[in-house]
Amino acid sequence: MSLGTFRRAAAASVVLGVVGAFAAAPAYAAPASPSASPSPGAAQGGGGSHWAPIGIAAAGECKFPSDVVQGTPWALQRVVLSELWSQGRSGTFAKDFGKKKKKGDPVKVAVIDTGVDNRNRQLENAVIDEGSSLKDSQGQTGNGVTDTVGHGTKVAGIIAARPMAGTGFVGLAPGAQIMSFKQNDDQGNGKVGDLVNAINTAVAKGADVINISQDVRADGETSNFDDSKQLEEAVQAAEAENVVVVASSGNDGREGATYPAAYETVLAVGASDRNNERATFSEYGDFVDIAAPGVDMLSTVPAGGHCVDNGTSFSAPYVAGVAALLKGAHPDWTAAQVRARIEQSAQRTERTRNRFVGWGVVDPVKAVQGPDDQDPVVHDDAKVKIDRVPIVAQPLGLEETQADRDRRTGTYVLGAGGLVVAALGGGAVVVRDYRRRRES
Structure with a gap:
C-alpha cells in the first residue's frame, strides 16, 4: 500500500x-445534581427529585404552546383502550352512591402541583380551578389554571386528557374531572404546610383521588421534617374518607424513603421503562408499592400541544387514572381496596414484592376488568393476596x-x-x- x-x-x-x-x-442524560440541597421541609416537585425540583432530561425541550403529536405514545400502545372503557368506565360513576355520587357524575381527581392550564384543548372542559397557595409580586393570590412550568398540565393530561382528532394521546380516565390546586412555584418548589392544606381542602371538597407528583426527603433515618406530623395526619384523614392518595417515589435514582409516598395509606409509585424494569432515575426501597411507565411520557402542555418528559411525576398520574376508573366503577370500595386491586392485578415476574417495582407494573385493563363480584381483600399482614390463583410470569416487552x-x-x-x-x-x-x- x-x-x-x-x-x-x-x-x-x-x-x-x-x-x-x-x-x-x-441521546440524553439527566442533569447533574447541584452541590447543595434544598432546605428540609420544602416539598420538591418534578416527581420528587430532591436536587432538581422539576423534570429531568426532556423538560428543557418543551415549548408552550407546542406541536400536536399525531401518534400514540408507547405507554398507551400497550393498553387496549376499548377494553379499558368497555363498560363505560372512563372516569364517571357507573352507579348511584348515596347523595354525593350520582351515576354519570365525573370522578374528581385533585392534582396538587404547579397548576393546570385549561387552554390546552384536551383539558379545556376538564379542570376545576381550586386556586393557589402562592401570591404574585403584587401580593395577590393566584389561580389554579395558570401553569408557567408545565408540570401540572402534563400530570393532568395523563389522567384526564379528552380525546381529540389528530392525536393518539388521551388520558386514561378522560371522563374524570381535575381539581387543580396550585401549590408549587415557577421553580417547582412548595411548602409542606401548603401541601397539607391542599390535601385537606381536596378531601373537604369531595375529591375521590389525590395525585401528588412531588416529595420531601426526611433528615437522617427518621421520618421527621417540617410539618411531617401534619402531612401524615392529612393523608390519614383522606384515608378515613376513602380518598385514594397516589404519590411519586422520587427521581434521585437511589434507595431511600420519600414522603408522602412512604406513608402506609399512600400508593407509592415508581417509574418503569419499556421493558417493565425500574427506570434508572426512579427512587426505590421497601416503600414502593407499584411501578408505572415514566420514560418518554407524552402529555399535554400549557396553551396547547404535547411534549415528552421523564420522571416518576408522570408514573403517579398513570396510576391515579386507573384509580379514578376503579372509583367510578366501585364507589363503595374503600381506598385500601382500590390500592389492593391495583397491586393485585399488576404485572409481576415473582411471587413477592421487591424494592424496585413493588408488586409489579400496573396493568390498567386487568385492574378495571377484574371480577366485579369479588371485592379485593385487604389483609393486615400484607397488602396483596396472591395465593388465590397461580401466578404466571408476565412476558417482558421487546421494545428497545x-x-x-x-x-x-x-x-x-x-x-x-x-x-x-x-x-x-x-x-x-x-x-x-x-x-x-x-x-x-
Missing part, C-alpha cells in the same frame, strides 16, 4: 470511528429503549467503518500488484 493510500485509509477510519462514537452515546437503539446504531456504524477500511486496504494492495505486473 502506498503512503498516500495508507493516509487516506487511516483518515477514513478516524472519521468513521468518531461518527460511530457519537452514535453510540446516549433509546439507549439500546443508539448502541445498536453505533455498532453498525463502527462495523461498516471497519469494512470500508478493509476494502480500501485490500483495494490498494490489488492496485499495487497490478501496477507491478504492468511494469515487469
Whole structure:
C-alpha cells in the first residue's frame, strides 16, 4: 500500500470511528445534581427529585404552546383502550352512591402541583380551578389554571386528557374531572404546610383521588421534617374518607424513603421503562408499592400541544387514572381496596414484592376488568393476596429503549467503518500488484 493510500485509509477510519462514537452515546442524560440541597421541609416537585425540583432530561425541550403529536405514545400502545372503557368506565360513576355520587357524575381527581392550564384543548372542559397557595409580586393570590412550568398540565393530561382528532394521546380516565390546586412555584418548589392544606381542602371538597407528583426527603433515618406530623395526619384523614392518595417515589435514582409516598395509606409509585424494569432515575426501597411507565411520557402542555418528559411525576398520574376508573366503577370500595386491586392485578415476574417495582407494573385493563363480584381483600399482614390463583410470569416487552437503539446504531456504524477500511486496504494492495505486473 502506498503512503498516500495508507493516509487516506487511516483518515477514513478516524472519521468513521468518531461518527460511530457519537452514535453510540446516549441521546440524553439527566442533569447533574447541584452541590447543595434544598432546605428540609420544602416539598420538591418534578416527581420528587430532591436536587432538581422539576423534570429531568426532556423538560428543557418543551415549548408552550407546542406541536400536536399525531401518534400514540408507547405507554398507551400497550393498553387496549376499548377494553379499558368497555363498560363505560372512563372516569364517571357507573352507579348511584348515596347523595354525593350520582351515576354519570365525573370522578374528581385533585392534582396538587404547579397548576393546570385549561387552554390546552384536551383539558379545556376538564379542570376545576381550586386556586393557589402562592401570591404574585403584587401580593395577590393566584389561580389554579395558570401553569408557567408545565408540570401540572402534563400530570393532568395523563389522567384526564379528552380525546381529540389528530392525536393518539388521551388520558386514561378522560371522563374524570381535575381539581387543580396550585401549590408549587415557577421553580417547582412548595411548602409542606401548603401541601397539607391542599390535601385537606381536596378531601373537604369531595375529591375521590389525590395525585401528588412531588416529595420531601426526611433528615437522617427518621421520618421527621417540617410539618411531617401534619402531612401524615392529612393523608390519614383522606384515608378515613376513602380518598385514594397516589404519590411519586422520587427521581434521585437511589434507595431511600420519600414522603408522602412512604406513608402506609399512600400508593407509592415508581417509574418503569419499556421493558417493565425500574427506570434508572426512579427512587426505590421497601416503600414502593407499584411501578408505572415514566420514560418518554407524552402529555399535554400549557396553551396547547404535547411534549415528552421523564420522571416518576408522570408514573403517579398513570396510576391515579386507573384509580379514578376503579372509583367510578366501585364507589363503595374503600381506598385500601382500590390500592389492593391495583397491586393485585399488576404485572409481576415473582411471587413477592421487591424494592424496585413493588408488586409489579400496573396493568390498567386487568385492574378495571377484574371480577366485579369479588371485592379485593385487604389483609393486615400484607397488602396483596396472591395465593388465590397461580401466578404466571408476565412476558417482558421487546421494545428497545433509546439507549439500546443508539448502541445498536453505533455498532453498525463502527462495523461498516471497519469494512470500508478493509476494502480500501485490500483495494490498494490489488492496485499495487497490478501496477507491478504492468511494469515487469
